[in-house]
Amino acid sequence: MLEGVIVKGIGGFYYIRTEQGVYEAKARGKFRSRGLIPIVGDRVCISVTDEAEKKGSLDEILPRKNSFIRPPVANLDRIIITFAPKDPEPNLRLVDKLTLTALAAGVSCGICINKTELDPERAKELAEIYKKTGFPVLLISAKEGFGKEELAALLKDKVTAFAGNSGVGKSSILNGLLGGEAMETGSISEKIKRGRHTTRHVELLALPFGGFAFDTPGFSTFELEGVTAQELAGYFPEFAAYPESCRFAGCAHISEPDCAVKEALSEGKIALSRYESYCELYETLKQIKEWMK
Ligand SMILES: Nc1nc2c(ncn2[C@@H]2O[C@H](COP(=O)(O)OP(=O)(O)O)[C@@H](O)[C@H]2O)c(=O)[nH]1
Ligand SMILES: [Mg+2]
Ligand SMILES: [Zn+2]
CATH class of the missing domain: 2.40.50.140 (Nucleic acid-binding proteins)
Structure with missing residues (x-):
């Protein structure tokens, strides 16, 4: 055996x-x-x-430690959510939905901002938003090879999914780590691939320094079925320090008075875009539950 x-x-x-x-x-x-x-x-x-x-x-x-339906994959150690300061424009709602998907499945998160050379200032501002979460945040450029060592250190001996919209540079990043032109990059080849294969297939690529990685546009929101609106704050790690200081037990941090989360927001300890994602997701989860009653 x-x-x-x-x-x-x-x-x-x-x-x-x-x-x-x-x-x-x-x-x-x-x-x-x-x-x-x-x-x-x-x-x-x-x-x-x-x-x-x-x-x-x-x-x-x-x-299995964990498993996902779409894409069908098991035993992930980390989902690295990848985006760029521009080309394409970052979609922070999608990023925050993915951080929730990962944490709800018991998988660690990482944030990887690629194409930083296109707009270093904006890239730094975006990094500041996510440094407050406590997730590892990497600023890289697959094109210029910048940030590769730090990324490799995070991936070593782990199973990692690179998730993020088409065009953010996932295949380019993986190629840089593999040291060869192992994957097709560029929007044209992506379109051809999408046309030919309707099902998303996953292939784990063995990294030369140990561990596996693959890329995927995202994870289906089936995975969020088990999360309730009340539990949501628990999946925003930068909120974790505050709920005990809210006036009301079970505070949703939306419209309650004397809310410690909202106070942390006004002090800049929690990023506004993350709080807005929280409010949107809270409404969505609440509606799902009411609809299921
Ligand atoms: N300027 C710049 N372009 C990049 C960088 N990384 C990837 N690209 C380009 O962005 C496009 C999409 O990259 P690709 O790796 O196919 O993205 P994917 O759809 O996420 O797999 C390609 O034209 C790449 O050459 C980068 O760091 N800087
Ligand atoms: Mg690709
Ligand atoms: Zn509160």
């Missing part, structure tokens, strides 16, 4: 990276009968059926 990680799955075949190389394996029928489908990121045990051809059979899926 050999342990490894599923890095890719195509048409019922799985590619499993182990200490002895990558094996191709078919999942045994017993998973299907239990309704368990192996997904990329799963840690698995295989038995080798043909060493020369690097073939095996997938015998066991080890317990």
Whole structure:
């Protein structure tokens, strides 16, 4: 028995990276009968059926730390939310929805601002917003190779998803880390790819310094079904210090008097755009719950 990680799955075949190389394996029928489908990121045990051809059979899926439906992936250590100061314009609502998605699934967050050379001042202002959250914030330029060491240190030996809108530079960042032209970049190739493949497929790329990474436009909001409006503040780490000081127990930090979160906001300890994202998400979550009643 050999342990490894599923890095890719195509048409019922799985590619499993182990200490002895990558094996191709078919999942045994017993998973299907239990309704368990192996997904990329799963840690698995295989038995080798043909060493020369690097073939095996997938015998066991080890317990998952976490898993997502879209994209289908398991055992993430961190989601790095990627955006740029311009080209494309940053969408901070989307960024904040992704930080919530990650934390609600028990996955760490990171913020990566790419293309910083296009507008260093704006990039620094955006970094200030997220430094208040306590998430690691990286200012990089995939084009100029700036910030690569710091990023590599964050990724080492971890499974990392780069999430963010098309065009922010996710593939360029991964190429820079892999040291080759391993992925297609640029808007034209992205459009061709989208046209050809309707399903989003995930492939974990093995990093030369240890660990895995992949890129994805985002995570479906299915993942937020379990979060209630009351719990939302708990997923905004920069709010965490305050709720005990609010006048009302169970303060929603929206319109209540003597709210410590709003006081922290007025003192600049919490960024306005993060607070606005919180208010929007609070309304959304409240409506979902009322609709489900
Ligand atoms: N100016 C600048 N352009 C970049 C940088 N990183 C990527 N790009 C360009 O932005 C475009 C989109 O990059 P790509 O990696 O395909 O983005 P993805 O859609 O997020 O995978 C391409 O034309 C890249 O050459 C950067 O740091 N600075
Ligand atoms: Mg890309
Ligand atoms: Zn409050």
